[in-house]
Amino acid sequence: MLAAQLTKKRTLFVIPVLAILCVLATASFSRPIHAAPQEVPESAPPVQTPPVPSLVQQGKLIFDYTPQYAPKWTGNTLTCTDCHRLSGTVPYASPMIDISGLFPMYSKRAGHVITLQQRIQECFVRSENGKPLPVNSPEMKSLVAYINSLWTNGVRNKPYKYRGLVRLPELTGNAVRGKAVYTANCAACHQDNGEGIPDAYPPLWGPNSYNDGAGMHNNAKFAAWVQHNMPLQRPGILTPQEAYDVAAYVNSQPRPKFNQAYKTY
Ligand code: HEC
Ligand code: HEC
Structure with missing residues (x-):
């Protein structure tokens, strides 16, 4: 009898608690899913989107x-x-x-x-x-x-x-003389090892340079480009022969091989 009374008391207590929980749950589920957008205060700066480069x-x-x-x-x-x-x-x-x-x-x-x-x-x-x-x-x-x-x-x-490129007479370069031209006029920037200085002076040979299928690897083109454009601070000082000589020297140095698989025609 005592046990039955206790159970009854508990039941009496549990019912209202459940009811309250139910109300709370309904309340939270019945809230609108999308909250109304908050108004942007007038003082807020306009949204800055970075300009897209053309x-x-x-x-x-x-x-x-x-x-x-x-x-x-x-x-x-x-x-x-x-x-x-x-x-x-x-x-x-x-x-x-x-x-x-x-x-x-x-x-x-x-x-x-x-x-x-x-x-x-x-x-x-x-x-x-x-x-x-x-x-x-x-x-x-x-x-x-x-x-x-x-x-x-x-x-x-x-x-x-x-x-x-400028038109130069067709000459034959000599790599031994070219090395002397290189040391005197080019090495200060492109370095003795030809690899230049990253972000300042580009490499003329080595793994980071143009490959042996490039236009620059043709001595006549290299000489014509260099004769008109280098040394950077005094372009035009090399004779056409000196330009061919330094071309022969630079293009005799190691560089990447052209990958025939990438032939575009
Ligand atoms: C004062 C620094 C300086 C000197 C000296 C100089 N160069 Fe350059 N060279 C540069 C720069 C910088 C570039 C990149 C082109 C530019 O910025 O206009 C360049 C680019 C080149 C290029 C084309 C890019 C490449 O790496 O293949 C060649 C070839 C070249 N130079 C050869 C020579 C030769 C040969 C000499 C010597 C006769 C020489 N340079 C002397 C600074 C120099
Ligand atoms: C190592 C030097 C070098 C680099 C780097 C290089 N080029 Fe060239 N490019 C040449 C040479 C040399 C020629 C041929 C010039 C000639 O024979 O008159 C050439 C020719 C061209 C031509 C044809 C020009 C004409 O008058 O018909 C185009 C286009 C071109 N290059 C685009 C590019 C682009 C784009 C890049 C970069 C992704 C590039 N090149 C990088 C050396 C270079």
């Missing part, structure tokens, strides 16, 4: 800092602007000015007509010792947009007056 700006970044902005497709530390100087604007440093109006054009190396995109791929697989970036990749689209922005004459098939 395709042209993105292309210039890739051109100037190639390994940083196109890491998937580069295999060394060279930027486009290391050779196509000052973002592709320097006369006879193979400038990008007005080349958009020349492509598609016949390529001696390919033996047929190639597009601007294919020409860019060539510099990636040879000068950049990298891979042929796809025509539809964002990097390719940006680079083409940047190069198109330098089409200033707007005329088809009319090359810029200072396109390409």
